[in-house]
Amino acid sequence: EAQVTQNPRYLITVTGKKLTVTCSQNMNHEYMSWYRQDPGLGLRQIYYSMNVEVTDKGDVPEGYKVSRKEKRNFPLILESPSPNQTSLYFCASSLSLGTANYGYTFGSGTRLTVV
């Protein structure tokens, strides 16, 4: 089944403790992206990757890191989480946003709480 898999689904952590949220897609998509969803703000892009070893900042990249060593994986790293990073996170992939016919396939989300 074609899908985007995120882990974990739920995570509670303490301020300053490094964590990684994994994202993997099995559709051979070139483009991958991370979003955070907050009430009243919709979805905001954190980072995106157009292909392997190519990553760039989105609208809210502060406090986050990403890597794209393989086409299928795009982990989101929080080196020193803070309470304002408590949010619902989504990974998304697309064959190519450069072609008009493609949108996103989303993962199921990761609900992160930083205390």
Added chain:
Amino acid sequence: AQSVAQPEDQVNVAEGNPLTVKCTYSVSGNPYLFWYVQYPNRGLQFLLKYITGDNLVKGSYGFEAEFNKSQTSFHLKKPSALVSDSALYFCAVRDTGFQKLVFGTGTRLLVSP
């Protein structure tokens, strides 16, 4: 910059009645518009998209959307609402640099029995 606006935080409709969830857009150039739905504890699912062509776009689960260039709108519609349609709906537009989809703030649809 491309943007979309969803003016209603919540829409309430009775089962069997028609529903409309509103979206307006602001773009330079041709708009590529999308609707996604989010059910509780689930990721976003694609409903439909407008790229070019007919102004009435048909999508999944009986939903359709009407593209109106003069009003810069892309409203989501369904002729007869179901309780199971209750969810959070997001409108989105592809940005000019093809770097992302830009999402609205979402509209919660509540369909009462």
